[in-house]
Amino acid sequence: MLTIVGLGPGSRSYLSREAYDALKQADKVYVRTAWHPVLEELDIEFESFDEAYERAADFPTLYREIAQQVFEAAKTDEVVFAVPGSPFQAEETVKLLLSLGEATIIPGVSFVEPVLQALRYDVTDGLMILDGLSEFRLPADQSALLLQVYSPAVASEVKLKLMATLPDEREVVIVKSAGIPDREELIRLPLYQLDQGPHFDHLTSLFVPAGEARHRTLEELVAVTARLRGPGGCAWDSEQTHQSLKRYLIEESYEVLEAIDREDFDMLEDELGDLLFQAIFHAQIASEMGYFDIYDVIQGITDKLIRRHSHVFSDDQASTAQEVVEIWEKNKAAERSTEDRLRSIPRISPLHYGMKVMKLLAPAGSDDLSELTDNELLEQLLKLVKQASQRDLALDLLLSERLDQLIQEHLTTE
Structure with missing residues (x-):
């Protein structure tokens, strides 16, 4: 039988009579640590796990080993496991013991x-x-x-x-x-x-003690954005829509890219803040419309990262970057059908849109351009741009239209 005892914060006056009797009458007493004044005053034999702390590789493993040893001993003897303070404050071993089986708990005054x-x-x-x-x-x-x-x-x-x-x-x-x-x-x-x-x-x-923060928080930024959009806020901010903000989202994204290219980290810090505000701004508008808020966005991206990094958070194995990419694509494909993935590709940049579409539709090395070097491929692209310019063609719009046709042809044949 197992009894778990709280030794209290340190003074003998905090040790209950019930706890004292249990310690005296047990066949075997284990203590998580002997570093406790009450143990110095009690005339009892006990075994501590202090040496185990010295050789343990990590605390979770140590706590599991302690719990298992105590639990096994309690199968044949009257065992007391004594912990400093209360068994229910900062005592991981107690949680583990209770998950293994039944135990009598004699509470103790916590350190608090x-x-x-x-x-x-x-x-x-x-x-x-x-x-x-x-x-x-x-x-x-x-x-x-x-x-x-x-x-x-x-x-x-x-x-x-x-x-x-x-x-x-x-x-x-x-x-x-x-x-x-x-x-x-x-x-x-x-x-x-x-x-x-x-x-x-x-x-x-x-x-x-509570006090001022070292940094502003996400919650404060969300609150400021809501205030700007709310009654008595900013007339310009309150009039904005998802559509009207598109140009600013693009501008801020390009300014982030410029800071990266310059390797200017002060600029990058500033521009990332502007880009973050755009995300908060759009989430605030969506929240006012009843669709979602920034915390739903955070929930979604966190869940997605965990789901797609199954080699980190689940059972998949990956030792190279290429294996990671393959796992990512496998998990991504499991979430949505090919049609959903094709229809969800963003169309802000027709060239970027085309690369995403062709990655799904055209296997590598399936045309006579696959043998070209990167520079040769870029030269071919420049020639096409030049020809389109001379013919006064809206190449980006035409490319988008042709890609849409390819997608429709693919979906029709499936």
């Missing part, structure tokens, strides 16, 4: 309560609780408490993650030994100094 008391912080003001070992991105306007920040190395990783959204000078609070008399300590310092000092042990947490 004494930390909040030390900080004099009311949780109703809003608080995210994060595992310092996990991947996270903290919104700048959200207060957070990070657990398991037990070493300078972990603190350094946490600092880098926080700096992605927070100013370097944001004041943070290191909370040491919360709730333990004569040991509790609060250390306030700027974020950039977080890992510069011997402040960390297994009873250390980090509090990050």
Whole structure:
């Protein structure tokens, strides 16, 4: 039988009588870590997994191994698995154990309560609780408490993650030994100094108060766009339609290409912003019409990337770029029929449109131009453009019309 016990935040006064009795009466006691003051005071034998932490390749694998070992032992003995704080806060091993089978849970006071008391912080003001070992991105306007920040190395990783959204000078609070008399300590310092000092042990947490963001957010850009289009906003912006904005979308796209060609990264940053605004603008108009909003767009492209990169997110295998392309095309073909794919090719540039159409309709090497070098092929193209110019032909329009005819002929014969 398995019993999972929360040891509380550190002081013996937080350990319940039920938890104490379970620890004393068990055939075998496992502790995730022996770095806990309560274990120093209890006269019990236990086995810790601290050495496993030292040799583990990664935390997910370690947690699975711990859970499996404890679960197997509980099949024949009365086993207690004891964890710091509460079993239900930042305890991945507990989640894994409960997924394997039944267990009795004896709750413990989490680290959160004494930390909040030390900080004099009311949780109703809003608080995210994060595992310092996990991947996270903290919104700048959200207060957070990070657990398991037990070493300078972990603190350094946490600092880098926080700096992605927070100013370097944001004041943070290191909370040491919360709730333990004569040991509790609060250390306030700027974020950039977080890992510069011997402040960390297994009873250390980090509090990050809400404040100004390092960067503006997508949500702010969406809100500004809605304000421009809304009552009392900008008369010009509010009159725009998908059709009227087409020229600006093309212009901004070409300006991005120009910045890339110049290798001007300041310009590229600026032009990508203009292009992003065009996407937000169109999504805002669509949202007002009841079709979709920018978050639907984000959902769609995220799902598509995951679906088409099945060699990353699923079971397909690819070791070369060509194999990746083949998998992409396979997944793309599975989503839509050839007719759907042909009809969905954008027609902004007839030449680009033609290349997409011919890629679907004409196999490689199927004509006498396939032996030409790239330069020779370009020369042939220039000759055609010259001839069309001399005949005063609208080559782009004629090309679009002919491509449409080819598509219709192909669909008719299928």
